Amino acid sequence: MAKIPAEAVERLHSQGYKLTKPRQAILAWFFAEQTMITAQELYRALVQRKAGVGLTSVYRNLEVLVEVGLLRQVCFHDGCQRFELVQPGEHQHHLICSGCGRVIKFSGCPLAKLERDLETTTGFTVDRHSLQIFGRCRQCQEESTLGNRSI
Amino acid sequence: MAKIPAEAVERLHSQGYKLTKPRQAILAWFFAEQTMITAQELYRALVQRKAGVGLTSVYRNLEVLVEVGLLRQVCFHDGCQRFELVQPGEHQHHLICSGCGRVIKFSGCPLAKLERDLETTTGFTVDRHSLQIFGRCRQCQEESTLGNRSI
DNA sequence: ACCTAACTGAAAGTCATTTTCAGTTAGGTT
DNA sequence: AACCTAACTGAAAATGACTTTCAGTTAGGT
Ligand SMILES: [Mn+2]
Ligand SMILES: [Mn+2]
Ligand SMILES: [Zn+2]
Ligand SMILES: [Zn+2]
Numbered sequence: 001m002a003k004i005p006a007e008a009v010e011r012l013h014s015q016g017y018k019l020t021k022p023r024q025a026i027l028a029w030f031f032a033e034q035t036m037i038t039a040q041e042l043y044r045a046l047v048q049r050k051a052g053v054g055l056t057s058v059y060r061n062l063e064v065l066v067e068v069g070l071l072r073q074v075c076f077h078d079g080c081q082r083f084e085l086v087q088p089g090e091h092q093h094h095l096i097c098s099g100c101g102r103v104i105k106f107s108g109c110p111l112a113k114l115e116r117d118l119e120t121t122t123g124f125t126v127d128r129h130s131l132q133i134f135g136r137c138r139q140c141q142e143e144s145t146l147g148n149r150s151i
Numbered sequence: 152m153a154k155i156p157a158e159a160v161e162r163l164h165s166q167g168y169k170l171t172k173p174r175q176a177i178l179a180w181f182f183a184e185q186t187m188i189t190a191q192e193l194y195r196a197l198v199q200r201k202a203g204v205g206l207t208s209v210y211r212n213l214e215v216l217v218e219v220g221l222l223r224q225v226c227f228h229d230g231c232q233r234f235e236l237v238q239p240g241e242h243q244h245h246l247i248c249s250g251c252g253r254v255i256k257f258s259g260c261p262l263a264k265l266e267r268d269l270e271t272t273t274g275f276t277v278d279r280h281s282l283q284i285f286g287r288c289r290q291c292q293e294e295s296t297l298g299n300r301s302i
Numbered sequence: 303a304c305c306t307a308a309c310t311g312a313a314a315g316t317c318a319t320t321t322t323c324a325g326t327t328a329g330g331t332t
Numbered sequence: 333a334a335c336c337t338a339a340c341t342g343a344a345a346a347t348g349a350c351t352t353t354c355a356g357t358t359a360g361g362t
Pocket of ligand 1: 091092093109110111129131
């Protein structure tokens with residue numbers, strides 16, 4: 001089975017979590033594939049790899065891995081939850097094609113000043129944000145014309 | 152039953168939709184409350200008001216009202232879908248307290264330039280984005296300094 | 303008044319996710 | 333190495349949001 005970076009194992013142990021076989025298989029998948037996936041898709045992928053991991057453990061461990069900060073959960077607009085590796089020091093968002101689902105990561109998030117302003121005007125303490133930009137990739141642009149509505 | 156703005160009724164009719172009793176009750180709720188709500192919560196609210204609207208119709212009509220542009224669907228980070236009125240000409244986002252769920256709307260979204268840049272660098276056509284900022288409101292910040300609370 | 307496509311609620315179905323529970327294991331202690 | 337035990341596991345059952353089905357109803361145009 002693939003090797004998991006010592007830093008990730010350390011992160012688990014330091015919060016009282018063990019490096020179990022399911023945990024190892026799930027982390028190995030993310031380190032190998034470097035992409036986003038849903039719980040159900042991940043379960044099917046692990047079955048194919050004969051990793052011997054139950055669906056229950058997939059759900060439980062995705063939750064744990066988000067909690068310790070190794071993964072992040074992204075809510076797509078259709079309500080479907082996807083998970084991906086948190087790269088150390090990264091700050092990225094997604095540009096998503098509504099036609100084919102293609103995902104492009106980008107950095108250069110211009111929200112820092114807005115967040116500082118909101119903290120002073122509202123008294124909130126800001127600790128994270130969720131941003132996705134939706135559109136149509138070049139291939140999908142001919143197909144349809146959707147209205148321009150933002151959230 | 153509360154009056155629905157003619158502009159909204161016109162919007163429905165122009166797309167072949169009728170102003171039915173469930174549709175009217177749902178729109179009336181949104182125009183009266185001016186806030187976000189999930190399908191299930193809205194169903195319970197309408198039951199309380201004795202509006203005589205079935206759960207199926209709540210789901211069906213929220214979908215229709217989003218389609219004609221009277222409502223918008225917002226995916227919270229926990230995956231729960233909420234709906235709210237689209238105010239004409241607005242462009243707002245939400246600052247959400249992770250502690251108590253309090254929601255503050257804000258405008259002044261700084262994403263226009265980013266979107267223009269992304270269009271030129273990726274070839275995508277951008278048509279909408281989803282942004283929510285999460286933190287803790289003043290009340291919930293105090294609570295967390297009070298230490299553990301009893302159940 | 304009549305017509306009919308749009309619409310309705312109840313019930314059944316789907317499906318992602320959670321809970322339960324009896325047994326297993328990682329990894330620290332002796 | 334043997335031991336201990338809280339963390340952990342998978343199977344099965346439960347939950348809960350949402351969708352589909354369907355036989356009957358209604359909005360609204362002619
Ligand atoms: Mn950002
Ligand atoms: Mn915006
Ligand atoms: Zn595309
Ligand atoms: Zn709060």
